[in-house]
Amino acid sequence: MAECLLEACDVTVRFGGLIAVDNVSASFEAGELAGIIGPNGAGKTTFFNAISGVIAPTSGRLIASGRDLTGQRPHAYARHGIARTFQTPRVFAEMTVAANVAFGLKFAGRGRPAPWLLRDADGILELIGLADRAAMPAAGITPSQQRLLEIGMALATRPRLLLLDEVAAGLTESELESMAQLIRRIRSELDLAVVWIEHAVTTLLRHVERVLVLHQGRKIADGPPAVVVRDAEVIEAYLGDEMVETGPTGPTAHDGRAPAGAHA
Amino acid sequence: MTDRGLLGRDVLVLLALTGWGLALPHYASEFVVSLGLTCLMYVTLSTSWSLFCGSTRYLSLATSAFFGLGAYASALGLERQLPWASVIVIGAAIAVGVAIVMGAAVLHLRGTYFAVLTFGMTELIRHALAYFEKQVSGTVGRVLTTVPEGATVYLTVLALAVLALATSIVVRRSRFGLAMSGIGADEQRAQTLGVNTRLVKLAGFAITAGFAGAAGAAMAVRWTYIDPQTVFNPFIGFQTVLIALIGGAATLWGPLIAAIVFSLLAETLRLQLPQLYMMALGLLLILSVLYLPGGLASLRWQTVTGWWRGAGARLARGALAWRVRGAGRG
Numbered sequence: 001m002a003e004c005l006l007e008a009c010d011v012t013v014r015f016g017g018l019i020a021v022d023n024v025s026a027s028f029e030a031g032e033l034a035g036i037i038g039p040n041g042a043g044k045t046t047f048f049n050a051i052s053g054v055i056a057p058t059s060g061r062l063i064a065s066g067r068d069l070t071g072q073r074p075h076a077y078a079r080h081g082i083a084r085t086f087q088t089p090r091v092f093a094e095m096t097v098a099a100n101v102a103f104g105l106k107f108a109g110r111g112r113p114a115p116w117l118l119r120d121a122d123g124i125l126e127l128i129g130l131a132d133r134a135a136m137p138a139a140g141i142t143p144s145q146q147r148l149l150e151i152g153m154a155l156a157t158r159p160r161l162l163l164l165d166e167v168a169a170g171l172t173e174s175e176l177e178s179m180a181q182l183i184r185r186i187r188s189e190l191d192l193a194v195v196w197i198e199h200a201v202t203t204l205l206r207h208v209e210r211v212l213v214l215h216q217g218r219k220i221a222d223g224p225p226a227v228v229v230r231d232a233e234v235i236e237a238y239l240g241d242e243m244v245e246t247g248p249t250g251p252t253a254h255d256g257r258a259p260a261g262a263h264a
Numbered sequence: 265m266t267d268r269g270l271l272g273r274d275v276l277v278l279l280a281l282t283g284w285g286l287a288l289p290h291y292a293s294e295f296v297v298s299l300g301l302t303c304l305m306y307v308t309l310s311t312s313w314s315l316f317c318g319s320t321r322y323l324s325l326a327t328s329a330f331f332g333l334g335a336y337a338s339a340l341g342l343e344r345q346l347p348w349a350s351v352i353v354i355g356a357a358i359a360v361g362v363a364i365v366m367g368a369a370v371l372h373l374r375g376t377y378f379a380v381l382t383f384g385m386t387e388l389i390r391h392a393l394a395y396f397e398k399q400v401s402g403t404v405g406r407v408l409t410t411v412p413e414g415a416t417v418y419l420t421v422l423a424l425a426v427l428a429l430a431t432s433i434v435v436r437r438s439r440f441g442l443a444m445s446g447i448g449a450d451e452q453r454a455q456t457l458g459v460n461t462r463l464v465k466l467a468g469f470a471i472t473a474g475f476a477g478a479a480g481a482a483m484a485v486r487w488t489y490i491d492p493q494t495v496f497n498p499f500i501g502f503q504t505v506l507i508a509l510i511g512g513a514a515t516l517w518g519p520l521i522a523a524i525v526f527s528l529l530a531e532t533l534r535l536q537l538p539q540l541y542m543m544a545l546g547l548l549l550i551l552s553v554l555y556l557p558g559g560l561a562s563l564r565w566q567t568v569t570g571w572w573r574g575a576g577a578r579l580a581r582g583a584l585a586w587r588v589r590g591a592g593r594g
Contacts, residue, residue: 073461079458084456092449094449103446103454103457104457107457108457157457
C-alpha cells in the first residue's frame with residue numbers, strides 16, 4: 001500500500017452559523033492524482049484552506065505523513081511537504097519571476113529532498129515553461145502565466161502533496177489541455193501526489209484517477225471518475241444539469257449509465 | 265546593477281557616513297556637532313525603523329516608546345553609577361523585551377489597526393511611567409548629574425548609526441530580510457511557502473526596538489532633566505516615520521539622506537519658524553505619499569520626465585476637449 005501523505009479525519013469548518021466543511025474525511029496517498037469537484041459554495045476551497053493550515057478547522061484532525069499538524073500554521077504544513085496554489089494568483093508582484101520561484105526554495109524547500117527537476121529556480125522555470133520570463137517582474141506577465149508561476153512557487157517548496165485550486169480557471173481550451181498535461185507530467189516525473197480542484201469538470205474527470213465530490217460542505221462521493229459519475233446522489237447534486245446538456249443520451253438519475261464525458 | 269555592485273555602493277555609503285561622522289568634531293563648531301548628533305540619532309532611528317517597517321509594511325508608531333524606555337533606563341542606570349556601555353545595552357535590552365511582549369499582542373493585526381495600537385501602547389507606557397514617578401517614587405522626573413562627556417555621547421550615537429546601517433545592509437541580503445519582504449508583499453503566501461511569519465515579525469520588531477532603545481539611552485544625557493513627557497515625546501516617533509517614508513522606507517540610503525536633510529532642517533527652522541517646519545514636513549509627506557509612494561529614493565530622471573509628459577498629455581487632452589466642445593457648438 002502506498003504511503004499516506006495526508007489524512008484528514010472528520011474535518012469541520014464553521015463560520016458562525018454556516019458550516020462550510022461538514023465532517024469530511026479523506027486521505028491522499030503518494031503519487032496519486034485526485035480531483036475535487038462540487039458546485040459553487042460546496043466548500044472546496046475551504047477544505048483546501050483547512051488542509052494547508054490557512055484556516056484552523058473547528059474540529060477534526062489533520063495528519064501529514066504520520067505527524068499530527070492540527071492547529072499548526074501554514075508554514076508547518078509547507079515544511080511537511082504540503083504545498084498549495086491560490087485560486088487568484090498571489091505572486092509577489094514586485095519580485096522577478098525567478099525570485100518568486102526562488103522564495104520557496106529558500107524556506108520550506110530548504111533541506112527537503114530535491115528531485116532533479118526542482119534542483120533550483122532555473123529547473124523549475126524550465127518545467128513550468130516560464131524560463132524566458134525569468135527576469136520580468138511577476139506583475140508584468142499575463143494572468144495565465146501567473147497561474148503557472150503559482151504552480152512553480154508551490155513546487156519550489158519541494159512538496160510531496162500539491163494542492164491546486166482552480167489553476168485552469170479562465171484558460172482557453174488549448175491552454176486548459178496543456179495545463180492538464182503539465183499537471184500529469186509533474187505528478188509522474190516528480191512522483192508527488194496532486195489534488196486538483198477545477199470547475200472544468202469534463203477535463204478534470206478525463207485526467208484524474210480519483211474524484212471527491214463535495215456538496216454543501218459534505219463529501220458525497222469518493223472514487224474513480226467512472227464510478228462517481230454514476231452515483232445517484234452526485235448526479236442529483238451536481239452533474240445532473242451539466243451532463244444532461246453535454247451527454248448524447250443524458251443519464252437519468254437511476255439508469256446507472258455513465259455520462260458521455262466520463263469515459264476517456 | 266548586479267548584487268555585487270549594489271553591495272559595493274551600500275558599503276561606500278556606510279564608509280562615507282563613518283568618515284564624515286568621525287571627522288566632524290575635529291573641524292566643526294560645537295553647534296554643528298550637536299546638529300550632527302541629532303542627524304546621527306535620526307539616521308539610527310529611521311534606518312532601523314525601515315529595516316522592519318519598510319520591508320514588512322507594518323507601520324509602527326512605537327518608536328517613541330522604545331526611545332523613551334531607553335532614556336529612562338539610562339537615567340536610572342546612571343543614577344546607580346553603572347558604566348556607560350552597560351547603560352546603553354540595558355536600554356536596548358529593555359526596549360527589546362517590551363517589543364517582544366507588545367509584538368506578541370499586536371503583530372497579528374495589520375494596517376491601521378497595528379499603527380493605532382502601537383501608538384496607543386506608547387501612550388500607555390508613558391502614562392504608566394508618569395504614574396510610577398508620582399505615586400511610587402514620589403518624583404516627577406530624573407535629574408542627570410553624572411553624565412559622560414559630549415564626545416563619548418557623540419561617538420556612541422555614531423557607532424549606533426553605523427551599526428544600524430550595517431545591520432540593514434546584512435539583513436537585506438539575508439534569508440531573514442527576504443522573509444520580511446515576503447511578509448510585506450503577501451503575508452499568507454509567504455506563510456504557505458514556509459515562512460514562520462510570527463517569529464520573523466517578532467524578531468524584526470525587536471531589532472527595530474533595540475536600536476531605538478539604545479538611541480534613547482545615549483541621547484537621554486543630552487537633557488539634564490528628564491520626565492516621561494520629554495522622553496516619550498511622540499514627535500520623535502513621528503519624525504522617524506516621516507523621514508523614512510519621505511526618504512523611501514524600502515531602500516537603504518533613502519532614510520539615511522532624509523534623516524540628514526530633515527534633522528538639519530528641523531534644527532535650523534525650528535529655532536526660527538517652528539510652525540513653518542511642521543507645515544513643510546506635512547506638505548512633503550502628503551506629496552511623497554501621493555506622487556512618490558516609494559519615497560525620494562525611488563525618484564529617477566524618468567519619473568520627472570514622466571510627470572512632464574503626463575502634464576503635456578493632460579494639456580493636449582484639455583485642448584482637444586475644448587476644441588470638440590467648440591465644434592459641437594459651431
